[in-house]
Amino acid sequence: MIKSELVQIVGARNPHLYHRDVENIVNAILDEISDALAEGNRVELRGFGAFSVKNRPSRSGRNPRTGETVFVDEKWVPFFKTGKELRERLNPDQRVE
């Protein structure tokens, strides 16, 4: 499913809304999550999961081709942890810890 298909599905459930509105709604949601992560905040959506930012400290890496040591600067990366409910829906026949 790509974004335009998501817009279509949500639009079909809301025939009173313009296609444009639904597009704006989906974008407003995704932008709000992105902005929160940029600010270093967590986004917790029960039933789905939680978005957060993880810090990866600087390290000395190695160029695998030349074997040369290179300094890798510290970075911050977006992270997502799947929520319990979604994990259980993905595996209906077993109890997932």
Added chain:
Amino acid sequence: MSGNTVTRADLAEAVFRKVGLSRSESASLVEMVIEEICNAIVRGESVKLSSFATFQVRDKTERVGRNPKTGEEVPISPRRVMTFKASNVLKQKVLDAHRDRLGPLDETRAAE
């Protein structure tokens, strides 16, 4: 890190502010969007939201795990897991914002 937690209520507020629907309709649309993303994932579809992220479902085969407390070996049953891959746009945005706010690496933070 500021450490605030954003929830459904904040997303609904953003929809209310930016799109101009009522507060209650904004909340119900946030719910529907999350629900339809989850439904697609549960159907086994990958969900690609351009300039945001991709969610993918992977099948894991059975493997042997170990209880870290007792050292006991236990089989981990085959299962479906979801993977999240942030788009380059999102990764860059998060990185730039943190670098701007926290500045270049310095010894005080390196020592943390």
